Amino acid sequence: MLGEIPESEVGRMNAHADLPVYRTLQTTVFGGVATVTLNRPARRNAVGDGMRDELADAYRRCDAADDVRVIVLTGAPPAFCSGADLTAGERTFAAPGAGFSAAGVDVPAFTLNKPVIAAVNGHAIGLGLTLALQCDVRIFAADATYGVVQVRRGVVGDAYSHWVLPRLVGVARAAEVLLTGATFDGHRAVELGLGSRVLPADEVLPAAQALAADIATNTAPMSVAASKRLLWDAFDLDHAAVGARETEIHLALMGHDDAAEGVRAHLERRTPRWSGRPVDPTR
Numbered sequence: 001m002l003g004e005i006p007e008s009e010v011g012r013m014n015a016h017a018d019l020p021v022y023r024t025l026q027t028t029v030f031g032g033v034a035t036v037t038l039n040r041p042a043r044r045n046a047v048g049d050g051m052r053d054e055l056a057d058a059y060r061r062c063d064a065a066d067d068v069r070v071i072v073l074t075g076a077p078p079a080f081c082s083g084a085d086l087t088a089g090e091r092t093f094a095a096p097g098a099g100f101s102a103a104g105v106d107v108p109a110f111t112l113n114k115p116v117i118a119a120v121n122g123h124a125i126g127l128g129l130t131l132a133l134q135c136d137v138r139i140f141a142a143d144a145t146y147g148v149v150q151v152r153r154g155v156v157g158d159a160y161s162h163w164v165l166p167r168l169v170g171v172a173r174a175a176e177v178l179l180t181g182a183t184f185d186g187h188r189a190v191e192l193g194l195g196s197r198v199l200p201a202d203e204v205l206p207a208a209q210a211l212a213a214d215i216a217t218n219t220a221p222m223s224v225a226a227s228k229r230l231l232w233d234a235f236d237l238d239h240a241a242v243g244a245r246e247t248e249i250h251l252a253l254m255g256h257d258d259a260a261e262g263v264r265a266h267l268e269r270r271t272p273r274w275s276g277r278p279v280d281p282t283r
Contacts, residue, residue, distance in 0.1 A: 017065035024051040025058055026076070032069035032216030033209060034062045041076040047104075047127050048085030055131075056106040063112045066277050069216035069224075072208045073109070073135060074119035077201070080144070081128030104159025109134040110232050113225040113279050115215055119208035121201050125183070126150055130159035133168065136228060137211065138195035140186035141204050146194075147183035167235045169193040217271060220258040221278035229280045245282075252281040 017034055019027045026037040036058050038045040062068045075081050104127055109116035118135035123144045130148060132138055140146070148157045148165075157165075157178045165174035173192050176182075186198040199207055215224065226249045234242050253259055258276045265272035 017062055017068050019058060019061055022054045022058065024049050024054050027058060029062075029065075029068060031213055032067065033072060033212040034058075034065075034068045034070070035072045035074065035205075035209065036062070038073075038075040038081050041079075043085060044079035044082035044123065045075040045128070046082045046085040047131075052105050059105070059107040059109065059112060059116075063107075063114055066221075068114060069221060069278055070212035071109075071112070071114050071116045072119055072205070072212050073116060073132070074121055074205050074208065075124075075128075077122060079122040079128075080118075080120045080124040080141075081131060082123055083126030083128045083149070102158040104131050104134065108160060109136070110160075110164070113228070115212075115224060115228055117208045117212055118195075119205040120144070120146075120186075120195070121204040126153070127158055130157060130161040130164075133161060133164045133194065134159060136231075137208075138189075139197045139199060139204050139208050139211075140189045140195045141201035142186040142198050144186055144201065145183050146186070146189050147181060148177050149181040149183065151179065152181035220253075220262055220272070220274050220276060222256065222258060222276035222281050223253060225278050226253065226280040226282065229283065248282050249280070256281065 017029045019029065019034075022039075024038070024040055026039045028035050036055070038051065038055075040046060040049065040051065059071070062071050109131075115137065116135040118132040118138040120132050120138055120140045121144075122141055124132055124146050126147070126149050129146050148161055150157050161178065162174075165177060168174075169177075169192055177192065184192070186195075189195050190198045197207065230242070230245050230249065233245070237245070256276055258274050261272055261274060
């Protein structure tokens, strides 16, 4: 958590990943973990005021920075993200503007090389939840409210939710979420398969950052990047194609010193000293 980082470190952390000061986000980079906080608390972190573009920019910069190994996405308490900004009232969806896309953000989290962990520390409604579903891992606050409610607003789920949800939880459960627009708590979210853990709200971000720190320290950067890419790509591949990709990746990784370093570190019972970059070596 930011409060656990020495104040003297905060001013220089962002320089490592070349992150600017954003209007709608707060960012820190520490120990290989970039924490990106949706920061419009007066609007419960609703997506507006340029947040889409700023989040896409933060994702791009974090993905390009070799010193960033993992990204944690969270929201300024007490919400994660309340969805689209409804300030315009009934005109909210009436004038989408030129070049409108329902993708949510131009750089979906699942397209990045780095793992993205959603620390869903409070309410996540509509676009707020579908942005979290684009992440690789989700940890939910127990007592918050969640839902892909767009069909109750006269539109449909966005941010690739019709592609992501069936692959995460199956068609039947995806249909329950998308076609009813019903809301549920964190326990139900994990029961549905939307996340891996449910915790009290104030424990969500520390748990996500601890998981991120473990990945940043103990896993080989190239291995994680390749595994993440294959995990998402495997939805559209048959078993033979997945087997071929695993073989291709293994051959590329086994030729790198990290494959030797992982074994050395294990045998010597020390923290690995990885030299590979956080990119899929076969791409």
